[in-house]
Amino acid sequence: MLKTIFKRLLQLIPILFLVSTIIFVITRMIPGDPAATMLGPQAPVDAVEQLREELGLNKSIGEQYLIYLKDIIKGDFGRSYQYGQSVTSLLFERFPNTLLLSIVSLFLALIIGIPIGIISATKHYSIFDYVSMIIALIGVSMPIFWLGLMLVLIFSVNLQWLPSIGMGSLQNGLWDFISHLILPSVALATIPAATFARVTRSSMLDVVKEDYIKSLRSKGIKEKSVIWKHALKNALPPIVTVIGLQTSSLLSGAILTETIFSWPGLGRLIVDAIQNRDYMLIQGAVLLIAFIFVFINLIVDITYLYINPKINYDGKGGDK
Amino acid sequence: MNTVDLKDKDKLFLTEKKANSPWSKLKRNKTAMIGLFIVIIMTLLALFSPVFAPHDPNQMNLSKVHLKPGVEGFIFGTDDVGRDILSRIIYGARISMIVAIGGTLVGGIIGVLLGLISGYSGGTIDSIIMRLMDAMFAFPFVLLAIVLMTVLGNGLRNVILAIGIANIPGYARITRGQVHVVKNEEYCNAIRVLGASNTRLLLNHILPNILSPIIVYATLSIAGAIISEAALSFLGLGISPPTASWGNILRGGKDFLNTYPHVATISGLFILITVLGFNLLGDGIRDVLDPKMKR
Amino acid sequence: MKEKLLDVKDLKTYFYLSSGIVKAVDGVSFTLEKGQTMGIVGESGSGKSVTASSITRLISKPIGKIVNGEVLFEGKDILKMSNKELLSIRGKDISMIFQDPMTSLDPVYRIGEQMIEVILTHQKISKQEAKRIAIDALINVGISDAEDRFNSYPHEFSGGMRQRVMIAMSLVGDLKLIIADEPTTALDVTVQAKVLELLKDVQKKTNTSILMITHNLGVVWDMCDTVMVMYAGKTVEYAKVKELYKNPLHPYTWGLLDSMPKLSQDSNKPLITIEGSPPDLRLTGNFCNFHYRCPYVQDICRTKMPELIEVDEGHFVSCHFQTRENTLERKEV
Numbered sequence: 001m002l003k004t005i006f007k008r009l010l011q012l013i014p015i016l017f018l019v020s021t022i023i024f025v026i027t028r029m030i031p032g033d034p035a036a037t038m039l040g041p042q043a044p045v046d047a048v049e050q051l052r053e054e055l056g057l058n059k060s061i062g063e064q065y066l067i068y069l070k071d072i073i074k075g076d077f078g079r080s081y082q083y084g085q086s087v088t089s090l091l092f093e094r095f096p097n098t099l100l101l102s103i104v105s106l107f108l109a110l111i112i113g114i115p116i117g118i119i120s121a122t123k124h125y126s127i128f129d130y131v132s133m134i135i136a137l138i139g140v141s142m143p144i145f146w147l148g149l150m151l152v153l154i155f156s157v158n159l160q161w162l163p164s165i166g167m168g169s170l171q172n173g174l175w176d177f178i179s180h181l182i183l184p185s186v187a188l189a190t191i192p193a194a195t196f197a198r199v200t201r202s203s204m205l206d207v208v209k210e211d212y213i214k215s216l217r218s219k220g221i222k223e224k225s226v227i228w229k230h231a232l233k234n235a236l237p238p239i240v241t242v243i244g245l246q247t248s249s250l251l252s253g254a255i256l257t258e259t260i261f262s263w264p265g266l267g268r269l270i271v272d273a274i275q276n277r278d279y280m281l282i283q284g285a286v287l288l289i290a291f292i293f294v295f296i297n298l299i300v301d302i303t304y305l306y307i308n309p310k311i312n313y314d315g316k317g318g319d320k
Numbered sequence: 321m322n323t324v325d326l327k328d329k330d331k332l333f334l335t336e337k338k339a340n341s342p343w344s345k346l347k348r349n350k351t352a353m354i355g356l357f358i359v360i361i362m363t364l365l366a367l368f369s370p371v372f373a374p375h376d377p378n379q380m381n382l383s384k385v386h387l388k389p390g391v392e393g394f395i396f397g398t399d400d401v402g403r404d405i406l407s408r409i410i411y412g413a414r415i416s417m418i419v420a421i422g423g424t425l426v427g428g429i430i431g432v433l434l435g436l437i438s439g440y441s442g443g444t445i446d447s448i449i450m451r452l453m454d455a456m457f458a459f460p461f462v463l464l465a466i467v468l469m470t471v472l473g474n475g476l477r478n479v480i481l482a483i484g485i486a487n488i489p490g491y492a493r494i495t496r497g498q499v500h501v502v503k504n505e506e507y508c509n510a511i512r513v514l515g516a517s518n519t520r521l522l523l524n525h526i527l528p529n530i531l532s533p534i535i536v537y538a539t540l541s542i543a544g545a546i547i548s549e550a551a552l553s554f555l556g557l558g559i560s561p562p563t564a565s566w567g568n569i570l571r572g573g574k575d576f577l578n579t580y581p582h583v584a585t586i587s588g589l590f591i592l593i594t595v596l597g598f599n600l601l602g603d604g605i606r607d608v609l610d611p612k613m614k615r
Numbered sequence: 616m617k618e619k620l621l622d623v624k625d626l627k628t629y630f631y632l633s634s635g636i637v638k639a640v641d642g643v644s645f646t647l648e649k650g651q652t653m654g655i656v657g658e659s660g661s662g663k664s665v666t667a668s669s670i671t672r673l674i675s676k677p678i679g680k681i682v683n684g685e686v687l688f689e690g691k692d693i694l695k696m697s698n699k700e701l702l703s704i705r706g707k708d709i710s711m712i713f714q715d716p717m718t719s720l721d722p723v724y725r726i727g728e729q730m731i732e733v734i735l736t737h738q739k740i741s742k743q744e745a746k747r748i749a750i751d752a753l754i755n756v757g758i759s760d761a762e763d764r765f766n767s768y769p770h771e772f773s774g775g776m777r778q779r780v781m782i783a784m785s786l787v788g789d790l791k792l793i794i795a796d797e798p799t800t801a802l803d804v805t806v807q808a809k810v811l812e813l814l815k816d817v818q819k820k821t822n823t824s825i826l827m828i829t830h831n832l833g834v835v836w837d838m839c840d841t842v843m844v845m846y847a848g849k850t851v852e853y854a855k856v857k858e859l860y861k862n863p864l865h866p867y868t869w870g871l872l873d874s875m876p877k878l879s880q881d882s883n884k885p886l887i888t889i890e891g892s893p894p895d896l897r898l899t900g901n902f903c904n905f906h907y908r909c910p911y912v913q914d915i916c917r918t919k920m921p922e923l924i925e926v927d928e929g930h931f932v933s934c935h936f937q938t939r940e941n942t943l944e945r946k947e948v
Contacts, residue, residue: 018455029471125677137351137603141596143547145554146588149574153581211718214673218713219706219733219784233723252462256551260574270463271555274470286467290458307723 008301012294019290024068027283028061034279038081077284082276087284091266095288097167098265101257102250104185109192109246114239116193117200122227124205132197139194144253148187148260155183165262184261188253192246199242203235210234236307244300248293345608352604358597365410366417375404377411377564386580396586399572405583408564409590415565416594419479419549420542426484428538431491436522438492439499450496453489461486465548466557474560479552483545494537498530532609539602543595550591566591619687620792620824621647621670626684628662628669631677635897639665639679641848647792647841652818652825654835654856656871657845660893663828664714666845667796670826671705688792707737710785714797716777720769726780727765734787752783756813775806782813790821796828811838832875836860841929844868847894847904850923854930864932866909869945903935911936911943 035051036043052058055078056067071077077087116136120129156164168180207213208231216226255267262268266285273281346352365372374393381402389397389405396405438449456464468482502508503526511525552558553567554574561568566587573583628640640662647653655663668674669681672693686693688709693701713719721729730749731742738745746765753761756779769777778798785793795814799807811834818825827838835842835856842859844852844867852865863869870889891908903909906916915935923933936943 014451015454015458018451019458022455026467026471031471031473137599138592138596141543141592141599143550143588143591143595145551146570146584146591149570149577149584149588153577153585157578157581209675211713211715212721214668215711215713215719215781216721217705218671218673218709218711220702220704220736221706221732222702222736225732230721230724234721248460252460255460255462255466256555259555270466274466275556282467282470286459286463289460289463293460294458 004305005302008298012298015294016291019294020069020072020287021065023283023286023290024065027279027286028064030277030279030282032277033057034277037277037279072287077287078280080273080278080281082273082278082281087280090269090281091284091288094264094266094269097263098251098254098258098267101181101184101188101263101265102247102254104181105188105250105253106192106243106247108185108189109196110243112189113193113196114200117197118204118227118232120197120201121204121208129201133201136194136197139190140198142190142194144187144190145256145260147190148183148257151183151187152260167264184257184263187260188250188257191253192250195242195246196239200235200239203238204231207231207235233307237304240300240303240307244297244303247296247300251289251293342608346604349604349607351600352607355597355600355602355604358593359601362413362594362597363417365413367414369411369414373404373407373410375407377403377407378562379403386576386583388580389582389586397580397582399569399583400576400580403564405569405586408569409566409587411564412566412569412587412590413594415476415559415563416546416549416591418476419483420545420598422480423483423487423545423548424538424542426480427487427541428491428534430484431488432495432527432534434488435492435495436499436527439496440503440518440522440526446496449492453492456486456489457493459486461544462548462551465552466555469552469557474558476559476563479549479558482552483548486548487541487545490541491534491537494533495530498533499526502526502529536602536606536609539598539605543598543602546591546595546598618649619646620649620651620689621826622685622687623666623670624685624687626666626669626686627682628665628674628679629682630679632897637896638848638899639896640669641899642683643843643845643848643850645841645843645850645853647824647826649791649824650818650822651840652827652838654827654829654839654842655845656829656832656835656842658830658893660847660896661845662848662896663830663845664796665848667711667794667826667828670794671709671711672701673711703737706733706784707788708790709792709794710788710790712778712781712785712793712795712798715801716774716781717801719781720777722769725766725768726772730765730780730784730787733784737788748787749783752786753780755786756780756783756817758783773806774802775810778802778806778810779813782810782817786817786821790823792824792826793817794826794828797830798827799834800830814838832871844871847899848896849904850931850933851905852930852932853923854927854932858927858930862927862930864926864930864937864943865934866911866943867905870908903933910946 035048035055035057039048039051056064075088079085080087080090083090116132120132123129152164155162162179162183164183166180168176168178170177213226213231216230254265255271257263258265258268259271266289270282270285273285381398384392384398384402385400387394387398389395391397394404394406396409399405399408434449438446464486465482468485469478472478472481508521508525511521549558549565550567550570553565554571556571558567559565569587570584573587577584624644626640626643627638630637630639643666645653655666657663670686670693672681674681681694684694688704720726727746727749730752731745734745734748735742750761750765753764758764758776758779772780793814798814799810802810814825815838817823825838827834829835839856842854842856843850844865846867852859852863852868859868863872873887874889889908894904894907901920902918903916903921906912909916919935921933921935923931924938925931926937926939934943
């Protein structure tokens with residue numbers, strides 16, 4: 001098992017390298033001169049020239065690329081002109097906020113979506129099944145930026161129950177913290193919850209047809225154990241796959257959700273950076289998100305090894 | 321009594337045969353038909369926007385700003401510069417459909433070709449293409465589209481390109497996986513032995529056999545493209561205003577959410593319904609063509 | 616007279632599909648005595664497996680439904696039992712062994728865990744004691760390194776070994792009846808014999824009854840005391856094995872017998888088959904279900920359903936031409 005994990009880690013290297021290269025190419029292709037943008041339209045020509053030199057923009061593309069790679073390994077992403085601080089520190093400041101929002105949303109999605117999927121499968125063809133699957137289908141079709149606005153309209157504007165923008169602080173009490181978290185995380189959790197419900201249901205429906213489920217029932221095992229212990233564990237692989245996919249998509253969703261709710265996270269940072277052509281920040285933030293993305297996929301692969309003993313290659317030899 | 325059995329039996333076989341064609345199976349799927357209905361309505365709106373739209377979508381009228389739905393014959397009301405929202409929605413359908421179909425075509429054609437080449441040739445070419453796809457997959461979809469839009473600049477053509485490019489790796493992967501399944505089957509070997517060229521084998525024999533999952537994926541990715549266009553425009557990185565697109569209308573409505581919520585509400589509802597329509601249809605097509613395929 | 620263990624009366628299990636009602640089991644009755652083995656023979660789709668599943672009510676709801684009948688197990692009707700009662704006899708008094716041992720164990724749990732779960736479901740004992748019982752059972756079915764294999768996953772066993780594990784799982788309760796649904800069909804021929812031997816062995820030690828579902832008449836000759844031949848959800852012939860071997864009466868049974876490969880058979884001679892395929896079970900009516908394929912068919916077969924008649928003591932057959940008064944001449948093939 002460790003060997004497999006190690007092998008997967010090794011496979012990451014070329015991907016991360018390629019990702020870095022793509023980002024380098026793309027950010028160089030963004031129209032406009034970073035130095036001129038940073039200094040503004042009124043800046044004197046020689047000041048721009050000087051900044052170009054500082055940023056290394058006067059060097060050849062090849063040299064720039066090598067420096068870029070070296071800086072990545074050092075964890076140095078340059079300075080954000082918009083915020084006037086190092087990109088690395090800015091990312092470290094914002095990342096926990098995105099992480100918080102994503103984890104809360106994922107958790108919400110899991111505890112809502114998976115049980116609904118399981119119950120729908122066990123009550124196949126029932127009213128509960130129909131209604132929850134219709135809701136789930138609407139859920140996966142939801143434009144979450146619109147859902148976010150609607151939540152604000154209902155709960156902030158009309159009912160005035162919850163704040164619509166920003167992030168709360170624990171210093172202002174637990175409610176301040178939680179109340180700011182509710183709307184963004186509900187918006188962000190909608191698509192994953194609906195997807196989990198759908199996939200869990202279809203995977204469970206496949207599994208409960210299997211012989212071993214009938215076999216377990218024939219042994220007098222209680223239905224609760226048959227479904228929640230045996231069927232669920234067997235139904236997990238596709239569910240884990242979509243959990244992985246949705247965890248990755250959470251980052252996409254976070255970009256939109258954070259914009260709507262003015263949540264001070266990575267997503268909003270990127271949108272800001274793009275709107276203000278903050279090149280170094282774009283580069284650093286995109287790189288960080290891509291790396292996170294790749295690591296999430298790795299974790300999914302490793303989880304597979306755990307839930308499916310058949311992939312466990314170094315198991316004891318059977319008498320096959 | 322005497323004749324009942326055989327005739328009934330034959331009838332049953334006949335109806336079963338007829339009932340097994342993909343189309344009649346789809347027809348029996350009620351939710352898929354609802355989806356198809358929505359898709360047809362939206363397509364008609366897109367094709368004949370000038371016929372259906374009661375007003376010029378870009379005609380401003382500062383004396384009729386922010387009318388509520390239904391007031392003065394504006395069914396969906398007007399926006400902050402007095403444009404008729406219904407007309408803008410209808411023209412927005414056109415943008416959404418163009419982007420959805422264009423983006424799906426761009427991503428689909430390039431992705432399927434890459435997948436075919438990669439899956440069929442194997443070896444180094446396969447590795448290179450697939451690592452590149454892995455790397456593209458390392459970007460969240462919206463992020464990739466946003467970054468591409470930053471490079472390309474706003475506008476309809478670029479939205480299509482950005483969404484298309486962001487869609488490539490998905491198509492490439494699914495195609496490659498299917499090619500792997502099909503390529504070693506007997507009939508492929510037979511055709512190869514008969515001396516067909518690789519290109520002919522790929523396009524005439526392998527592609528038709530792996531089309532079902534690709535069609536299913538395409539239907540569902542159209543839904544994704546519609547949301548993506550709206551998201552990009554909503555972030556101000558998509559279709560440039562004042563062109564009417566659902567994302568733009570929503571973006572415009574966002575600033576007046578407190579006072580005139582109808583602008584944002586209506587445009588978002590249209591996005592939701594259309595995406596729902598494609599998803600319903602896509603689910604139905606998947607059940608018919610490829611019941612085993614999982615998402 | 617021996618003691619009745621299982622008494623099935625007029626069992627009907629239907630499946631309600633959108634395309635019609637499938638009468639998978641349509642009025643089947645039989646009895647099984649203590650320590651005896653009964654075979655149910657038939658082609659796939661004849662309703663034999665559904666009969667087996669109906670006995671412990673393992674019919675997938677809401678499509679399948681037992682619509683009529685009684686299943687008296689030690690005098691108590693299983694079909695009227697509460698869920699709790701039902702669960703308490705499943706796996707304890709009645710144990711099922713399924714066709715494909717490759718798929719009848721949960722692939723993601725170690726076999727030890729699965730056995731312990733079954734034991735703890737029926738007995739209030741400690742985990743340690745349960746483990747002891749489980750390992751004993753594994754040793755009993757001839758798994759020598761039971762302690763080690765206890766911690767293996769199902770995929771680490773061969774098909775025959777898995778079927779042994781399934782049998783071992785049956786032994787942990789207070790076993791009275793084994794329902795074996797084609798227990799050897801998916802196994803190699805050499806392994807088949809060993810598994811059947813093991814079942815016989817278990818039966819001898821514990822005096823259990825066995826209900827053997829099979830399409831293989833060879834297994835019936837080898838294992839069973841009585842046999843029921845099913846076709847299209849109905850019993851066509853039901854007799855003691857010796858009687859059926861000596862004096863089979865139903866044309867379908869003849870077909871089954873003729874299609875058995877014989878050792879003495881000239882290898883150049885093609886195997887004999889029963890022409891046609893089993894009927895669509897949605898289309899049953901007032902006629903003999905076998906008439907589509909019966910070489911002896913006459914008009915009455917298409918217009919009247921034959922009744923199951925006791926033509927000899929304990930020998931039942933359902934054919935218009937096999938009654939106490941009439942007999943049908945079996946053609947040579």
